[in-house]
Amino acid sequence: MLILTCPYCGVQAEETELHPGGEAHLKRVGPDGSDEDFEAYLFARKNPKGVHFERWRHAYGCGKWFLAARCTASLQVFGTYKAQNPYPPAEIVDAIRAHRPDWQPDWTVQHAQAESPAE
Amino acid sequence: MAEILAQVARIEGLAMITIRADLTRAGDALAEATGLPIPGPTGITTDGVRSLGWMSPDELLLILPQADKAQAMQSLDQALTGEHALVADMSDARAVFDVTGPRADDVIAKLAPVDLPRLAPGTLRRSRAAQTAAAFWRIPGGLRVIGFRSTADYLGLILSEAARPGTGLAPR
Ligand SMILES: [Zn+2]
Numbered sequence: 001m002l003i004l005t006c007p008y009c010g011v012q013a014e015e016t017e018l019h020p021g022g023e024a025h026l027k028r029v030g031p032d033g034s035d036e037d038f039e040a041y042l043f044a045r046k047n048p049k050g051v052h053f054e055r056w057r058h059a060y061g062c063g064k065w066f067l068a069a070r071c072t073a074s075l076q077v078f079g080t081y082k083a084q085n086p087y088p089p090a091e092i093v094d095a096i097r098a099h100r101p102d103w104q105p106d107w108t109v110q111h112a113q114a115e116s117p118a119e
Numbered sequence: 120m121a122e123i124l125a126q127v128a129r130i131e132g133l134a135m136i137t138i139r140a141d142l143t144r145a146g147d148a149l150a151e152a153t154g155l156p157i158p159g160p161t162g163i164t165t166d167g168v169r170s171l172g173w174m175s176p177d178e179l180l181l182i183l184p185q186a187d188k189a190q191a192m193q194s195l196d197q198a199l200t201g202e203h204a205l206v207a208d209m210s211d212a213r214a215v216f217d218v219t220g221p222r223a224d225d226v227i228a229k230l231a232p233v234d235l236p237r238l239a240p241g242t243l244r245r246s247r248a249a250q251t252a253a254a255f256w257r258i259p260g261g262l263r264v265i266g267f268r269s270t271a272d273y274l275g276l277i278l279s280e281a282a283r284p285g286t287g288l289a290p291r
Pocket of ligand 1: 006007008009010011025058061063064
């Protein structure tokens with residue numbers, strides 16, 4: 001059974017109170033993008049065995065979308081965070097590294113600092 | 120013959136007003152208009168007649184007698200003048216049940232994925248009761264459950280079924 005803590009209301013929600021929303025941090029490809037990029041935005045999804053970032057909605061609760069970091073192999077949950085974060089925040093990265101020392105983020109720090117998370 | 124776990128009673132005559140607003144900006148005005156303190160996340164405040172529940176970071180639910188509804192709608196509209204906000208009468212969309220008795224917690228615990236012993240008074244828990252959305256909080260003698268009127272028959276039935284005699288949890 002999967003239990004995720006909603007970062008908006010603090011409720012420890014069990015999986016049946018949540019609605020899954022697939023991969024987190026997708027960036028929309030607009031009219032200027034190539035056909036290949038747009039196709040990838042629509043259809044290409046990461047499918048890692050290990051650390052994964054996902055969207056979840058607290059459907060039977062406050063109704064907000066939030067993001068979760070967890071392991072697809074062990075189902076270990078590293079943490080949840082608000083959907084306003086363009087990238088996983090530092091405490092999530094630290095929580096993952098505490099259990100998966102070899103894991104590397106696949107986004108760049110400059111990006112992460114440039115787009116500081118809003119409330 | 121064992122006793123039923125709890126009495127399940129449909130409650131009529133309550134009005135519900137949904138308030139959507141930026142609670143940090145409009146909190147003081149809303150507290151004055153409702154006459155109740157603004158509840159913190161997952162909280163519910165009450166003066167015994169009216170209750171104000173926290174539904175989400177930008178949503179409150181005011182529960183009050185039907186007779187006071189029109190006046191409250193007006194006060195809320197006034198309090199939120201100039202705000203990007205919504206005041207909506209949701210009374211007809213909802214059904215209310217009171218589950219009262221010494222084993223009322225067992226009834227809810229069978230239907231909702233919620234740790235009832237950790238549900239403190241003054242907490243409004245939005246969740247589900249079996250297959251339908253519901254929210255509940257503690258009242259003197261038990262719990263009050265609200266759900267959609269469209270699924271009220273189902274909600275009433277599963278609550279009564281869960282209260283059947285001899286079906287208590289953790290008998291030891
Ligand atoms: Zn929530």
